[in-house]
Amino acid sequence: MSSPRVKVLVPHLIERKNSSEVLTMVTAYDSTFASIVDEAGVDLILVGDSVATVMQGQKTTLCVSMEHMEYHVQMVASVKPKALIVGDLPFGSYQASAKDAVRNAIRLVKAGAEIVKLEGGLHVQEAIEAIVRADIPVMGHIGLTPQSYHRMGGNKVQGREEGTQSGSRDRILADARAVENAGVCSFVIEAVPAELATEITATAQVPTIGIGAGVNCDGQVLVLHDLLGLSERSFKFAKAYSNLRQISLKAVSEYVSDVQHRRFPDATNSF
Numbered sequence: 001m002s003s004p005r006v007k008v009l010v011p012h013l014i015e016r017k018n019s020s021e022v023l024t025m026v027t028a029y030d031s032t033f034a035s036i037v038d039e040a041g042v043d044l045i046l047v048g049d050s051v052a053t054v055m056q057g058q059k060t061t062l063c064v065s066m067e068h069m070e071y072h073v074q075m076v077a078s079v080k081p082k083a084l085i086v087g088d089l090p091f092g093s094y095q096a097s098a099k100d101a102v103r104n105a106i107r108l109v110k111a112g113a114e115i116v117k118l119e120g121g122l123h124v125q126e127a128i129e130a131i132v133r134a135d136i137p138v139m140g141h142i143g144l145t146p147q148s149y150h151r152m153g154g155n156k157v158q159g160r161e162e163g164t165q166s167g168s169r170d171r172i173l174a175d176a177r178a179v180e181n182a183g184v185c186s187f188v189i190e191a192v193p194a195e196l197a198t199e200i201t202a203t204a205q206v207p208t209i210g211i212g213a214g215v216n217c218d219g220q221v222l223v224l225h226d227l228l229g230l231s232e233r234s235f236k237f238a239k240a241y242s243n244l245r246q247i248s249l250k251a252v253s254e255y256v257s258d259v260q261h262r263r264f265p266d267a268t269n270s271f
């Protein structure tokens with residue numbers, strides 16, 4: 001008989017740095033999917049600002065507000081998952097001042113987040129330090145940072161160029177050191193060459209979680225809609241483990257046809 005799953009806590013996350021067990025993180029934005037991913041055994045549920053692209057129909061994540069994130073964190077927290085709940089700080093909630101960062105991190109914790117995540121490296125060091133001083137665990141996010149969409153000129157692989165400018169290899173190495181020095185308990189590395197993520201992971205004291213960053217990170221994260229094949233989009237770095245879009249389309253089409261031909265509801269569905 002397998003023993004009941006224990007609640008994943010922040011100290012467990014840090015312990016996993018030196019273990020052979022790879023961390024798993026998946027996004028969820030509502031209670032139904034949060035309960036599914038939790039039952040499947042993920043270590044962390046990310047209530048990501050990717051809610052903009054997969055649920056709100058937006059091209060970028062820039063439109064997401066604190067109210068949106070609080071709402072989705074509350075829905076995920078309502079299922080009391082064993083997985084750690086990571087709440088994304090949206091664009092505009094931490095860039096202007098460290099005070100904003102702390103106030104908004106507190107709002108996400110009150111909504112049910114157990115860790116807050118924010119994007120950037122050197123330029124968000126102060127914000128991370130301030131949130132950590134407020135005793136809130138922080139997850140960093142370096143490499144491709146979707147909130148920097150306009151500066152990057154789109155969501156493009158980072159860390160390929162030499163030099164010290166934003167997005168260059170050296171700058172990403174510096175960003176990794178900056179978020180770690182600022183006190184993150186883990187950080188996401190998104191869309192960088194696998195060898196760069198391997199180098200960062202080998203020197204980091206906290207677990208790295210990769211997306212489009214190769215197999216050598218301490219953990220992996222995927223957007224749930226990509227993993228389930230629910231998205232119309234497909235990315236080189238993602239893998240669809242199902243084709244829920246096609247399955248859903250077939251189911252709803254059958255329902256439409258049944259209703260149109262008076263096959264539903266039948267006697268078993270009627271009172």
Ligand code: KIV
Nearest residue numbers: 027048049050188221
């Ligand atoms: O918002 C999100 O889903 C993310 C992941 C892509 C890491 O930040």
